[in-house]
Amino acid sequence: MESCNAPPPSASKPGFLGFGLGLRSQHYNDILTGNPAVDWFEIISENFMVPGGQPLQILDQICERYPVVMHGVSMSIASTAPLDFEYLKAVRTLAHRVRPKWISDHLCWTGVHGINLHDLLPIPYTYEALDHIAARVHKVQEVLGRPLTLENVSSYVAFAQQDMTEWEFLSELTRRTGCYLLFDVNNVYVSARNHGFDPIEFLNGIPREPVVQFHLAGHEDHGDYVIDTHDHDICDDVFNLYRAAVERFGAVSTMIERDDHIPPLADVVAELDRARDIAADVLEHFPTKWTPVRRRKCDKTKSYSADPIPSDRNVL
Amino acid sequence: MMANLAALQHQMQSVILRRTATAQHGGSTTSYQVPRDDLLSQLRPPAHAQTDAMLDIYCNAYRSRLAEVLEADLANLSAYLGKALFEHAAAGYIEAHPSDRQNVRWFSRNMPDFLAATAPFSNWPQMAEVARIELALADAFDSANAETFSLAMLTSISPDDWATLMVVPHPSVRRIDALTNALDIWIAIDAGTEPPQAKRLNSPQHLIVWREATTPRIRVMSIDEATAFDAAQPASTFADVVAAMTSFEDQREAAKAAVGFLAGWAAAGMLACVDTEAANSHPKQETPA
Numbered sequence: 045m046e047s048c049n050a051p052p053p054s055a056s057k058p059g060f061l062g063f064g065l066g067l068r069s070q071h072y073n074d075i076l077t078g079n080p081a082v083d084w085f086e087i088i089s090e091n092f093m094v095p096g097g098q099p100l101q102i103l104d105q106i107c108e109r110y111p112v113v114m115h116g117v118s119m120s121i122a123s124t125a126p127l128d129f130e131y132l133k134a135v136r137t138l139a140h141r142v143r144p145k146w147i148s149d150h151l152c153w154t155g156v157h158g159i160n161l162h163d164l165l166p167i168p169y170t171y172e173a174l175d176h177i178a179a180r181v182h183k184v185q186e187v188l189g190r191p192l193t194l195e196n197v198s199s200y201v202a203f204a205q206q207d208m209t210e211w212e213f214l215s216e217l218t219r220r221t222g223c224y225l226l227f228d229v230n231n232v233y234v235s236a237r238n239h240g241f242d243p244i245e246f247l248n249g250i251p252r253e254p255v256v257q258f259h260l261a262g263h264e265d266h267g268d269y270v271i272d273t274h275d276h277d278i279c280d281d282v283f284n285l286y287r288a289a290v291e292r293f294g295a296v297s298t299m300i301e302r303d304d305h306i307p308p309l310a311d312v313v314a315e316l317d318r319a320r321d322i323a324a325d326v327l328e329h330f331p332t333k334w335t336p337v338r339r340r341k342c343d344k345t346k347s348y349s350a351d352p353i354p355s356d357r358n359v360l
Numbered sequence: 361m362m363a364n365l366a367a368l369q370h371q372m373q374s375v376i377l378r379r380t381a382t383a384q385h386g387g388s389t390t391s392y393q394v395p396r397d398d399l400l401s402q403l404r405p406p407a408h409a410q411t412d413a414m415l416d417i418y419c420n421a422y423r424s425r426l427a428e429v430l431e432a433d434l435a436n437l438s439a440y441l442g443k444a445l446f447e448h449a450a451a452g453y454i455e456a457h458p459s460d461r462q463n464v465r466w467f468s469r470n471m472p473d474f475l476a477a478t479a480p481f482s483n484w485p486q487m488a489e490v491a492r493i494e495l496a497l498a499d500a501f502d503s504a505n506a507e508t509f510s511l512a513m514l515t516s517i518s519p520d521d522w523a524t525l526m527v528v529p530h531p532s533v534r535r536i537d538a539l540t541n542a543l544d545i546w547i548a549i550d551a552g553t554e555p556p557q558a559k560r561l562n563s564p565q566h567l568i569v570w571r572e573a574t575t576p577r578i579r580v581m582s583i584d585e586a587t588a589f590d591a592a593q594p595a596s597t598f599a600d601v602v603a604a605m606t607s608f609e610d611q612r613e614a615a616k617a618a619v620g621f622l623a624g625w626a627a628a629g630m631l632a633c634v635d636t637e638a639a640n641s642h643p644k645q646e647t648p649a
């Protein structure tokens with residue numbers, strides 16, 4: 045096993061941003077012309093890793109008004125294919141523009157042999173994988189000049205060869221590399237149902253310190269198994285697990301991912317308010333940790349021209 | 361060190377792609393079949409479902425995700441082909457062209473060539489051209505920014521400087537020479553109306569696609585205008601453009617026509633200012649990751 049490495053220079057844990065949403069093109073107009081009660085937005089980095097045109101213009105307008113964090117889907121940190129430094133530099137270039145509070149991607153691989161399957165594929169929780177991924181996280185953090193934030197994914201298969209649990213793996217990875225964690229509550233729920241572990245055990249197995257963000261999302265329940273589709277409202281079970289997560293991790297920046305059957309902005313904001321209420325309810329009992337959420341005012345004098353809107357190709 | 365992880369990823373990818381995997385070993389390419397059972401034997405049984413069914417979630421999600429990308433990128437082609445034929449094209453394309461870019465933004469880019477080269481689609485050349493038009497418009501939408509060379513800038517050029525004036529197409533510009541009435545078909549589909557009967561044209565239709573402010577546009581150019589415009593790609597002087605216009609009786613006539621074309625291009629935002637910094641260094645392109 046590798047020795048414990050210090051986090052990269054200038055790393056200070058990002059603060060609590062409040063309650064945010066995934067930025068989706070269907071909502072651009074409402075966001076820029078209205079004043080939605082959203083504290084921050086998360087972008088899918090790849091949707092803005094394009095040469096120019098309107099997507100980047102809109103992104104600039106959003107960044108003027110809201111804190112934005114970057115969430116990638118193709119770093120493929122766990123792949124045994126070589127790290128794609130061109131991709132990492134493109135992420136860094138976008139980060140210069142966005143000034144994100146943090147940059148996240150998934151603890152997964154997306155392809156080998158020069159092919160990208162555009163899916164978040166599972167890894168075996170072995171020391172071999174841990175050594176490999178930890179070394180790559182170090183390299184990524186060097187290129188980005190900041191700690192990487194990694195998210196637990198939903199998985200449908202698990203490997204027979206396993207040296208530790210998923211939560212032990214995540215804990216050890218963050219201890220070795222100083223990376224932060226994006227704790228996806230729905231993904232824990234989905235994987236727990238699929239593989240038959242106790243989500244609370246997962247939750248309690250993750251250290252408090254590195255967790256900088258929560259994801260909430262809906263899924264598709266097939267009874268015997270669950271698929272992480274991001275196309276449904278968040279179910280009560282996931283909200284209950286969120287309550288448990290807030291009890292354990294405290295005030296952590298929370299956002300909702302919705303990638304398909306996207307409802308009007310007001311509906312997602314209402315769903316976000318439910319998360320706010322749960323967090324407020326839990327954190328009332330821990331007043332020292334609670335920072336009241338200030339809803340941002342946005343500058344209504346700026347106008348927005350409604351030209352053709354691109355679709356978000358990168359979703360997950 | 362990574363023997364197991366690498367082997368596992370290789371196996372899983374082969375199973376998802378449902379095909380013989382090809383691996384590179386120091387320059388030589390080896391193909392070998394990866395049976396699904398090999399991978400299944402390394403998986404832990406899920407809580408309630410069958411392992412096999414759970415593995416299928418990945419196989420199915422891979423195809424349906426890419427099919428959705430194609431459907432979104434080529435919505436008009438899809439409407440033209442109809443659901444069944446488009447799904448057939450998408451399925452064939454997904455098998456033939458696995459994504460080799462980090463960003464799925466560029467996954468669809470080979471579809472026009474695929475349709476042009478693959479039966480039965482190759483029997484209907486308008487299909488590939490409709491796809492080409494649709495993707496060119498999508499490319500124009502988010503292509504690189506550049507300061508446009510405006511009509512006002514053009515009219516401020518003194519007569520002495522015209523010959524050496526650099527004519528630089530805006531980075532959003534795409535040129536297509538269509539051999540069918542694909543543009544009329546595309547326009548009808550885009551408007552939600554019945555497309556005209558497909559037909560081969562007696563002479564190619566010269567199309568130009570570009571971005572005006574933030575809006576992608578397309579229009580037809582005459583053969584003379586297209587010849588002049590193509591001479592300006594990637595960047596030439598006004599004199600070069602005129603010299604390429606050989607169909608004119610003399611250079612004076614050609615120059616007169618070229619001035620007219622240039623004014624039209626400038627007014628529409630098809631031209632970019634010369635970036636002197638970039639011109640002096642290596643041509644720098646924003647390469648899609």
Ligand SMILES: [Fe+2]
Nearest residue numbers: 195228259301
């Ligand atoms: Fe997530």
